[in-house]
Amino acid sequence: MLARRTHITLCSLLLMIIAWVPAHVHGQSIGERVAASSPGDIVTIEAGVYTEAPIIIQHPLTLIGETGAIIRGAGDHELLVVDADSVTIQGFQFERVDKTFLEDRAALRIAGASHCRILDNTFDDVFFGIYMAKAHACAIEGNTLSTTIENETSGGNAIHSWYSTDLFIQNNTIDGFRDGIYLEFTDDSVVQNNVSTENHRYGLHFMFSDRCAYRNNRFVDNRAGVAVMYADGILMHDNEFTRAWGTSAYGLLLKEIRDGELIGNRFSENTTAVFMEATDRMQIEHNQFANNGWALRIMANAIDNTFTANDFVGNTFDVATNSRSAPSSFAGNYWDRYAGYDLDADGVGDVPFRPVTLFSLIAERHESALFLYRSVLVDVLNAAERIMPAMTPVDLVDAEPLMAPTIDPDQGTPISQTVLR
Amino acid sequence: MKSSSSTLRIIQFQFQDALSSRWLLVHTLIYLLIAEGLLMSSGFTDKALVSLVNVVLLLVPLVALLFGVIHQYTNRDYTIWMLTQPLKRPNLFSGLYLGLTVPMVLSFSVGITLPFLWHGGLAAGQAVQLITLLGLGAALTFSGVGVAASLAIRFADRVRGIGLALVIWLVYALLFDGLILMGISVFGNWPIEKALIGAMLLNPIDLSRLILLQTFDAAAMLGYTGAVFSRFFGSGMGMIIASVTLLLWVAFPVWLASRLFRKQDF
Numbered sequence: 001m002l003a004r005r006t007h008i009t010l011c012s013l014l015l016m017i018i019a020w021v022p023a024h025v026h027g028q029s030i031g032e033r034v035a036a037s038s039p040g041d042i043v044t045i046e047a048g049v050y051t052e053a054p055i056i057i058q059h060p061l062t063l064i065g066e067t068g069a070i071i072r073g074a075g076d077h078e079l080l081v082v083d084a085d086s087v088t089i090q091g092f093q094f095e096r097v098d099k100t101f102l103e104d105r106a107a108l109r110i111a112g113a114s115h116c117r118i119l120d121n122t123f124d125d126v127f128f129g130i131y132m133a134k135a136h137a138c139a140i141e142g143n144t145l146s147t148t149i150e151n152e153t154s155g156g157n158a159i160h161s162w163y164s165t166d167l168f169i170q171n172n173t174i175d176g177f178r179d180g181i182y183l184e185f186t187d188d189s190v191v192q193n194n195v196s197t198e199n200h201r202y203g204l205h206f207m208f209s210d211r212c213a214y215r216n217n218r219f220v221d222n223r224a225g226v227a228v229m230y231a232d233g234i235l236m237h238d239n240e241f242t243r244a245w246g247t248s249a250y251g252l253l254l255k256e257i258r259d260g261e262l263i264g265n266r267f268s269e270n271t272t273a274v275f276m277e278a279t280d281r282m283q284i285e286h287n288q289f290a291n292n293g294w295a296l297r298i299m300a301n302a303i304d305n306t307f308t309a310n311d312f313v314g315n316t317f318d319v320a321t322n323s324r325s326a327p328s329s330f331a332g333n334y335w336d337r338y339a340g341y342d343l344d345a346d347g348v349g350d351v352p353f354r355p356v357t358l359f360s361l362i363a364e365r366h367e368s369a370l371f372l373y374r375s376v377l378v379d380v381l382n383a384a385e386r387i388m389p390a391m392t393p394v395d396l397v398d399a400e401p402l403m404a405p406t407i408d409p410d411q412g413t414p415i416s417q418t419v420l421r
Numbered sequence: 422m423k424s425s426s427s428t429l430r431i432i433q434f435q436f437q438d439a440l441s442s443r444w445l446l447v448h449t450l451i452y453l454l455i456a457e458g459l460l461m462s463s464g465f466t467d468k469a470l471v472s473l474v475n476v477v478l479l480l481v482p483l484v485a486l487l488f489g490v491i492h493q494y495t496n497r498d499y500t501i502w503m504l505t506q507p508l509k510r511p512n513l514f515s516g517l518y519l520g521l522t523v524p525m526v527l528s529f530s531v532g533i534t535l536p537f538l539w540h541g542g543l544a545a546g547q548a549v550q551l552i553t554l555l556g557l558g559a560a561l562t563f564s565g566v567g568v569a570a571s572l573a574i575r576f577a578d579r580v581r582g583i584g585l586a587l588v589i590w591l592v593y594a595l596l597f598d599g600l601i602l603m604g605i606s607v608f609g610n611w612p613i614e615k616a617l618i619g620a621m622l623l624n625p626i627d628l629s630r631l632i633l634l635q636t637f638d639a640a641a642m643l644g645y646t647g648a649v650f651s652r653f654f655g656s657g658m659g660m661i662i663a664s665v666t667l668l669l670w671v672a673f674p675v676w677l678a679s680r681l682f683r684k685q686d687f
Contacts, residue, residue, distance in 0.1 A: 362602070366609030369602065371617050371650070374471075374630060376479050377598035 030071065031055045034063065045069045045092075056081045065092035065121075073097050073107070082110045090119040097126040099154055106131035106160070110138060118143060128156035129177070135164040146175040152200045152223070157182040161189075169194065179205045180222070183212065192216050202227045202253075206234060214239065219251075225270070227253040234260040244270040251292070254279040254302075261285075266407075267292060273315075276302040285309050288407045294320050294360075303327040311405045312336060312355070316373075319355040319396070322364045326396035330355070334402040342403045353401040356392045358385035427508055428516045435520020444492075445528050448484070452532025455480075460540050470550055473533065474633050478626055479594060481529065481558045485565025486586040492521060493573035494582065501687050514682045518675065522566045526559045533558075550636045557629040560667050564625055567674030574681040597624045614649040622663070625670040632663055 028036075029052040030045055037043050039059040047068030054077050057063065061084070065071075069091065073079050075098035080089065094107035106128035110116055114136035123129040123145040130140055140159055149155030155178035161167060167189035174180040180196030183189060184207040191214040196203035203219035204226040206212060213235035219225035225241040227250075228234050234257060241251035251270035252262075255277045262284045267273035273292040276282075282305040289295035295315040298305075300323030311334045312318045318335060332348070340351035359378045362369045372378050385392055439445045455476050459469040493500070496517075503513055533555065537543055543551060569586055576582040601620055605613070621627045635654040653659040 362606070366605050368609060368614055368617055369605050371605075371614075371621065371631075372598050372602060374475060374634065375598045375627070376475065377595050377602065379475075380595065 029055075030063075034061065037061060054078050054081055057084055057087050059084050060086040062088040062090070063092075064088075064090045067091070069093065070095060071107075076100075078105050078109055079107045080109070082108070082113050082116050085113050086115045087113060088117040088119065089121065090117070091121065093122040093124065094126060094129075095124050097128070099127045099149075099156065104128055104131060104156065104160070106156070109133070110135045114138070117141070123147075123158070126156075128160055129158040129174075130160065132159075132161040132164050132167070135161065135167065137166040137168075138164070139168040139170070140172060141168070142171045144173045145177070146173075148176050149178065149200060152178055155200055157205075158196075158199075161186045165189070174199070174203075176200075179203075180219075181205065183207070183209045185209065187211055190214070194218075195220075197221050199223065205229075206231045209234075213237070218242070219244075221245075224250040224253050226251075227255070228257050228260070229253075229255045230257065232258045232260070236260065236262045236265060238264040239266075241265065241267045241273065242269055244272075246271060250275045254282070257282070262287060266290075267295070272297050276305070278302060280304055282306075283308075286406065287311070288313070288405075289318075290314055293317065296320070297364075298323070298328060300325075300327070305329075306331075308332050309402075309406055310334070311407050313405065317357065317360040317363075320360040320364050321356055321393065321396065322361075323396075324393055326393045328396075330396070330398040332400045332402060333398050334405045335398065336405075338401045338403075340401065347403050349401040349403055352397045352399045354386060354389060354392060354397050356396050357382045358392055361392055428512045428519070431503075431508075431513065431516025432520040432523070435517065436524060439520075439524045444488070445524055448488075448525065449528040449532040451480075452529055453535060456533050456536040460536050470547060470554070471637060473554060474630070474637070477533075477554060477558050477561075478630055478633075481561045482565045482594065482626055483590050485525070485562045486569050486590050487583065488525075489521065489566040489569025490573050490579075490582050490586045493570060494579045497573075497687075504687060510683045511679060514679045518566065518570060518678070522563055525566070526562050529558055529562065530555045550633075553633060553636050557632060557667075560671055561625060561629060563671045564674055567671065567678050570678035571674060571681055574678060574685050593624055593626050598627065601627075618650060618653050622666045625667060628663060628667055628670070632667075 030050050031052055033043055033045070034055055034057055039061070042062040042064065044064045044066060047066050049070045049072050051072050051074065055071070057080070070093045071079050072095040075096055079094050079097060082089070089108065097105055097107050107123050107126040108118065108130045110130070110132040112134040116135065116138040118130055118138070118140045120142040123143065124147070126145070126147055129145040130143070132138060145158040147155070157179040158174040158177040159169060159172065159181045161183045162185060164186045165188055167186060169181060169189070169191045170193050172194045174194065174196045176198050178199065178201045180199045180203045181191060181194065182205045186209045189209070189212045191204060191212070193216045195218045197220045199222045202224045203222040204214060204217065206228045208230045210231055211233045212231065214226070215235070215237040216239065218240045220242045222244055223246070225244050226236070226239070244251045249271045251267045251273040253275050256279070258280045260282050262282060263286055265287045267287065268290045270292045272294040273289050273296065275297045277299040279302040284305060284307045286309050288311045290311070291314040293315070294317045295312050296319045298319065298321045300321065305328040307328065307330045309332050313336045318337065335353050335355060338349055338353045340349040340353065342349050344350070358381050359369070456469070456473060459472045500517065504510070534551065537551065568589060572582045572585050576585070601617070605617070621631055631650060631654060635651070654663060
């Protein structure tokens with residue numbers, strides 16, 4: 001009996017040693033090796049689980065993790081801080097940073113550094129993933145970030161930036177945070193080819209960030225795909241916004257923004273594809289709106305936006321507005337509800353199309369009217385209103401509605417057309 | 422003769438009569454053409470199902486009311502002759518009533534379902550939706566024919582009976598919703614969602630529409646309003662209230678018609 005117990009004790013001791021050894025191959029933690037390096041060194045970290053106090057990098061350095069190099073926190077602290085310019089962090093797996101309401105605790109924090117490169121890392125079960133404050137010209141590429149949170153208030157953001165400029169965020173995969181990518185007071189930055197899914201608030205979120213661009217990203221199953229607020233000159237090209245579905249869910253939420261472009265994007269199965277409030281002088285072209293509840297909800301304070309060559313297919317409401325006038329212009333879009341004709345066969349309908357139905361106007365004013373959604377009465381009222389507009393904005397009209405879609409509804413690729421005008 | 426078997430015999434006669442006359446075939450064909458047309462034009466069964474909801478909610482009550490009234494006026498002599506037979510009136514009534522409604526429900530179900538079958542069947546979720554659709558169509562038929570029977574028994578004048586059937590259909594399919602819409606625009610600034618659910622229970626067509634919307638996941642897009650009725654119809658209690666109310670909408674007209682039938686001096 002005693003012998004057996006000794007045996008077990010020995011075995012577990014041995015196991016502990018085995019588990020402890022890889023973390024200290026050279027008898028040193030990452031922190032010690034970083035401290036021992038000179039500026040400009042390349043430090044390679046072998047596979048193993050490293051559990052140690054926050055690693056702080058204070059001179060230019062390239063820190064590379066070999067496959068299986070895991071930096072695991074105890075939960076109550078951040079894991080790595082970049083506090084110098086020209087630092088590269090590549091190939092690590094960051095694990096376990098618990099939530100807190102006292103600080104923005106992040107797995108990796110970049111504090112006032114420039115020209116950093118965060119490449120091909122994995123973040124799992126973290127509160128904030130990559131946190132940048134006053135960073136400049138940093139590249140965040142090829143990282144995979146995932147976590148599980150219960151709700152919007154109990155989570156952090158995957159990639160978070162505050163007061164930064166010229167960031168380049170590309171090829172990252174993000175799942176399950178509060179905001180996938182959050183840029184606040186962050187100007188002149190590019191976000192492209194990322195996939196941001198199942199975030200509890202926004203897939204991508206701009207606040208007070210000017211002249212940024214995001215393109216070729218996919219936003220799926222987020223509360224809202226992208227929110228752009230208080231930002232000027234944002235370019236939004238070729239993104240995919242899918243299944244922002246639920247009460248007050250939006251594919252793209254635009255609020256207090258000006259002079260941007262929304263071109264070549266695809267919106268499908270969102271409760272509201274695009275919501276615009278105090279949004280001015282936007283150029284909205286070649287987007288596809290398919291199978292959404294509302295394709296566009298435009299508040300009366302959104303002015304001088306132009307909608308051209310967009311496709312509206314299978315939406316419950318194409319355009320809803322609370323305005324009696326039409327402060328934005330529509331021309332040359334395809335509407336699947338259009339029932340007009342094209343006698344001269346130039347591809348453009350001869351009768352104008354009014355995308356705002358009476359019911360959408362009533363529903364905008366009194367939400368409870370949605371109780372009558374799909375009621376026969378509603379169809380009758382809409383038909384009557386279309387013939388003799390009395391309540392819907394008379395000027396909100398597409399005078400040149402297209403007869404055929406410009407984008408293939410199944411493939412999402414542009415259909416080449418010879419429009420004889 | 423035992424009473425239940427006499428009811429069954431009458432239903433059997435009615436069935437044979439329905440099969441030999443052409444109305445049942447036409448009835449089936451109408452729904453078959455509508456379902457086939459929707460599937461052909463949309464080519465996408467999910468969309469076709471949603472469109473079918475509108476058709477069913479509009480057409481089924483109209484057919485039940487109008488055809489129910491006309492059928493009973495044309496068969497008045499037959500009914501009177503049957504009354505001379507040694508039969509209890511309640512048995513005769515249930516025989517005549519079921520002999521009309523059951524073939525109608527069956528032919529409606531066949532007409533709607535067949536096109537879906539030869540267009541490659543349904544996904545699992547869609548099957549539930551189709552069954553709900555058929556169930557609600559059946560309830561609306563039972564209810565409508567009950568109302569129609571009451572009208573036909575109460576009013577000997579057919580113009581009056583048919584006219585009233587049309588008015589009733591118009592009220593429930595259109596005017597009721599108009600009143601609701603007026604109510605919403607007057608009281609829209611108050612929290613009237615719960616009152617609206619109550620109001621919807623007063624109209625079997627609206628009630629069916631909301632139950633169907635619930636199965637089509639459309640509720641999520643309807644914002645706060647959608648959340649209110651999701652919570653109601655999504656809960657067990659809400660579904661029980663909705664079902665019981667719908668059953669009352671069947672039971673009351675049938676009870677009324679059978680009572681009138683028993684007391685009527687033909």
